[in-house]
Amino acid sequence: MVSADVEATERMDRGDRGAREVLVVGLNHRTAPVAVREGLALTDERIDEMNRLLCSLGGVDEAAVVSTCNRVEIIACASDGERMENEILSVLRDMQPGIAGDLDNLLYTHRDREAVRHVFRVASSLDSMVVGEPQILGQLKDFYARAASVGATGTVLHRCFHKAFSVAKRVRTETAIAARAVSVGSAAVELASRIFEDFADKTAMLIGAGEMGELAARQLVAAGVGGLMVTNRTFDRAVEMAREFGGTPVPFDGFPRYLPMADIIIGATAATGFVLTRDAVQTALRERKGKPMFCIDVSVPRNFDPQINDIDNAYLYDVDDLSEVAEVNLEERAREAGKAEQIVLAEVESFWRWFSQLDVVPTIVSVRAKLERIRQAELARVLQELGPLTDAQRQALERMTTSMVNKILHTPITRLKTHDRRDELFFVDAVRSLFELDEPEDP
C-alpha cells in the first residue's frame, strides 16, 4: 500500500500520466500571413467533419478545431502526442497543398502546461491582434460547442474550455485590459463620455460624408446619442445618410443655424477651407447658454478652425488627437496584459494540479488510502470504547472492517480499470470528486 503510494507520487512528479497529453497545433496572425490563413479557413460543415476525423484517429481522445480569421488551431488531448501531431500536420497539409512545404515553419505546437496556457491566453484575448478585443471569447465558445455537439470533446477539454472561459472573465473584471478605446471612433465616444453624462438627450451633427465621420457618427449613435442631424453639400446624399442613421437632413448652406442644437459636431467633408469657424461656434455657444460642445474633426485637410479649442466650453479634437488617444490606450492595454498573464499562469497551475491527478493508478491509490484512514480511525475509536479485548477478538474486528472496505471498493475500482479511455477519465473524475480526493486533507 505504502510503496504503491510512493510509486504513484513519483510517477506524477515525472509528469507521466499514462502518456496522456494536451496539445495545441495551429497557426495565427503572428506566424502566418493572411494568404495562408484564408486558405485554411473552414466552413462549419468542414469543422464538424474535422472534429470527427480527428477523434477517429488512433491515440486521439478528444479534439476541438478553432478557426477564425486570425487563427486556425486544433486543441487535443491524446495518448500519443507525437503521432497526433503528425496526423494533424498531414490533415492541415491536405487542406492547402500549395503551401505544404512552408506549413512546417508557420505552425506551432504547444504541449501540456504550455498548451493549456495558450488556450487560456486565447480566451482572455491576450493572443489577439488587438489585445483585449471582446469577440474571441464568443468565438471560442462557439467552436467548443461545435466540437462538443459531435462528441469530440471529453472530460479534459470540457474542463479546459470551461476553465478558459472563467479565466477570461477573471481577466476582464480584474484588469483594465478591455477598458480603453483603441479605435478613432471609440476614442470619440470615450471623450464624449468625459464631457456628457447622458447621451440620450444629446444631439450630434455630421457634416460631410467622409468614411471616418460616418464611422464616428455610427459609434456615437450606438453609444446612445439621442438625435442626429446630417448635412452635406449634396443634399440628396444628406437625405440618404439621414435615412440610414435615422437622423434628420439639414441643408448645407444654413447649417450654422442648427449648430446651437448640436452637442457633438463631426466634420468629415472634403473641403479645403474651414467649414466650421471660431465665430460660428462662439455664436452657437452663446445661444446654448454655455452648454458644452464637442467638435470632432476627422477630415484631412482639417474642416474645423483649430482656434475653436480656445473657446470656453468648446472642445476640439482632430484626427491626430483621436489617434493619439487610441494609441495611448493601446499602450495601457499592453500594461494591463502583464497582470492578465499572471492570472493566466496561476489558473494554468490550478488546472494542471487537477489534470496531473487525472489517472487511474493514483486515483485508486488515493481512494484506498482515504478509506484505510477512515477504517483505522473508526477502529481505534471502537476499540477504546470496548475496553480490553482478546487478540482473537481484535483480529476479527480488523478482518471485518478490512473486508467491508474491500467489498465496497470492489466495483468502483473495477470500473476505473475499464479499458475505454474516455470512460476511464469520466470515472476517474467522478471518483475524485465523489471521494473529495482533490481537497486538502483535514489535519
Place this chain on the structure above:
Amino acid sequence: MGLVFFSSSLVLYLLATAAFVTHLMGVRETARRVALTSLGLAFALDTAGLLARADQVFALRSPHDQISLLAWFLVAVYLLLQTRYRLDVVGALVSPLAFLLTLSSYIVYSGDDELSRLGSSWLPAHVAPAFLGYAILVVASCLSTLYLLQEHQLKSKRASGLTRRMPSLETLDALNYRCVAWGFALFTIGIITGSILAKVAWGTFWSWEPVQILSALAWLIYAVLLQTRSLGWRGRRAATLTLAGFVLLVVSFLSLNLGLSHGNGVG
C-alpha cells in the same frame, strides 16, 4: 468613551482615504467597497459620538463641537450624494478632509470660548445652518476642483486613469450648481442669524470685523455665480467662482479661530 470613538473614526477616515486612492489608481472594486464601508462606519461612530454628548454638542459652544459638527455634515453631504451619483473621486477628497477636521477638533482649545459665554440660544441657530452650508460648499469646491482638472485635461488633449474615473463635466457642473444653491441658501440663513446674534451680544448687527467682511464677500460671489448661470456662466467660470468664494470662507473661518475677530460675526 469619547476618545475611543474619536480614535476609531480617525483610523477609519485614514483607511477610507487610502482605499479610495487605491481604487482610483487601480480597477479593484474591493478597494471601493472598503472605502465606502469605512467611511460609513466612521460616520456611524461620529453620529454615535455626537449623540452621546448631545446636550453639549447642540449648544455648539466650543470650537471642538463646532468642528466635529462640520466634519459630520461634510461626510453626511458626501454620503447622500454618493447614493445617487458615482463620486468616488470626491470621496478621495472628502475622506482626508474629514480626517483633518476631526483631528483638529481635538487639537483646538476644547474649553468654552468667548462665544459660549454669550449663552445665547441664537448660537446654535447661527452655527448649525452656517456649518451645514459650509459643508455643502466644501463639497461644491471639491466638485469644482475636479471640473477644472477634467476640463484642463480635455482641452490639453490628455487623459489619465484618474480623469477617466471622474464624473463627466456635465455631472460635475450640474452638481456644483445644486450644491452652491443649497449651500448659499443655508449660508444666508447663517448670516442673518449671525447678525441677530451679534445684535443680542454686542448691540450691533455689523461691526466691520474681518470675519464679517470676508463672509459678506463670499456671499456676494456665490450670489453672482447663481445669477449669471442663466447668462451662460457655467463650467470653468462657475468652478473658478466657487473656489474663489471658498477661499474667502476659509480665510474668514481661520480669522475667527486665530483670534483676529471676536467671534461675534457670522462664522
